[in-house]
Amino acid sequence: MNSEKLLAMLRLQATKNIGAVLAKKLITATGSVTQVFREKRNNLHKINGIGTHVTQHLFDEDNLKRAEKELNYIQQNNLDFSYFLDADYPQYLKHCIDAPILLFKDGNIQLNNDKIISIVGTRNMSSYGRDFCNQLVEDLKEHNPIIVSGFAYGVDICAHTAAIKNNLQTIAVLAHGLDEIYPKTHKKYMHQVNENGGFITEFWHDEPPVRENFLKRNRIVAGLSKATIIIESAKKGGSLVTADIANSYHRDVFALPGRASDVYSKGCNNLIKNNQAHLLTSAEDIVTMLNWDLPRASIPIQSKLFVDLNDNEQKIHDYLQQNGKQLLDVIALKCNLPTYQLASILVQMELKGVIKPLPGKMFEV
Structure with a gap:
């Protein structure tokens, strides 16, 4: 570049x-x-x-x-970086309208595996949460997922170290620049994370870990992944914000239930009660819900429809056929069409029965 x-x-x-x-x-x-x-x-x-x-x-x-x-x-x-229109920009994140235009990276990150999950939760995790997190990652090992988290105390660092123990790739999303490290006590894990994945951030190299950066970081944690898993959370907390963002991106959310009297299970219990997260009791719940146990079918891409499409309509159709459901703004960017013009074209394609609109300004073939 x-x-x-x-x-x-x-x-x-x-x-x-x-x-x-x-x-x-x-x-x-x-x-x-x-x-x-x-x-x-x-x-x-x-x-x-x-x-x-x-x-x-x-x-x-x-x-x-x-x-x-x-x-x-x-x-x-x-310094390694990815522009949001580059081929090496994280594919799931590319579909998020508010994803950063530029990401900085460090380590040995390989995102060619689409089985990417985020694991987040309280910094004050209990032995119950820690044991479940470690067992969950170990049980998912055979599916070779990429584990994403925020490198914070508690659930985050437990998820990273569990991935490392099981020789899985792990990605730490930072709320500061790559020249900073927070918390300082986690410096001892940096080499292992770099060897088994790496670090991603949208912040410039010397940006400090100020409060508002953590909330911005959460959208990247949610956006990078196919699903977000919440392991223990109080009634309010950053992991619940991440769950809310994941839901807004139409991603799956899972929550570990706990006793009604446990402070750090109240957030997860509420997510499940309000249908904002799937009940999570074992790795099998994730495998089944995300269809990891099904063989991937080879589906031929139809190069031309039987209905008549003009050049722009054909371009949009081919893009959606290859990439699945997409946001309006993403389609505009990838097909190089102004948003106002694209909206009109999509209406015509809908009338022709070629595409269908979905909630959140998304469309699919």
């Missing part, structure tokens, strides 16, 4: 009032990340959601200087 493109991504990340959703909207509307900063302000203002409150920060010289400094660090240290 050339320096100009990477610098443009960093400038977008550095811009106040521009999160991942608006950044992708700008990239889609202008055609490329570099074009965002070449476009006239009047043209940018025509983009839905982009006003003067955004553009006044977009061209801020301080952001440019900060981005240039980070670019220099990345190049000097040969």
Whole structure:
């Protein structure tokens, strides 16, 4: 990737009032990340959601200087990263509308296995939770899943170390830059995690672990995975936020039940009671629900439908046929179509019986 493109991504990340959703909207509307900063302000203002409150920060010289400094660090240290339109960007995360436009990575991460699960929960786990977590990962070993967590105290580090003990890949999603480590006591696990997977973060190399970063980190933990597993949680907690995000992404959520009187089972019990999570009693529940016990069928892709489709409709159909259900914004990005134009095309395709809409602005063949 050339320096100009990477610098443009960093400038977008550095811009106040521009999160991942608006950044992708700008990239889609202008055609490329570099074009965002070449476009006239009047043209940018025509983009839905982009006003003067955004553009006044977009061209801020301080952001440019900060981005240039980070670019220099990345190049000097040969830091690994993935752009959200790159082939090596995590596939499940790519389907999340608010996924970061840029991820930084360290370690030996191999995401060619689609059996990816996140395991999170309280920092104050009991022996019941610890024993279940260790047994769960051991029982899932034969399916060779990738275990994702947040490298925090309690359930997180238990999930990582259980994966390492069973020679499974594990990915730690950080709430800070790769030059930081939190908590400090977990520094002793860094080498093992790097050898058996690695670290992922959206934050620049020296970003400290401030409170709001942990909430942002949770969406990556949920988005990376096919399913999120909650092992012990109080009535309120960060793992419940992760479960809520996973549900919003239409991913499966599992929760370990506990005694009604146990403080750190109340969150899980409530998830199950409110139909926000599947009851989890053994590894078999995950294997069955995620169809890991079924052989993968080889389904030929139909290259052309019997109904007449124009070029754009055929492009959309082929993309959905190959990638399954997708978000409206993701289809727009991958098919290189403005969102307003895509919405009209999707309506026509729905009328032709080619696609069907799903909750959350998602579509499938």
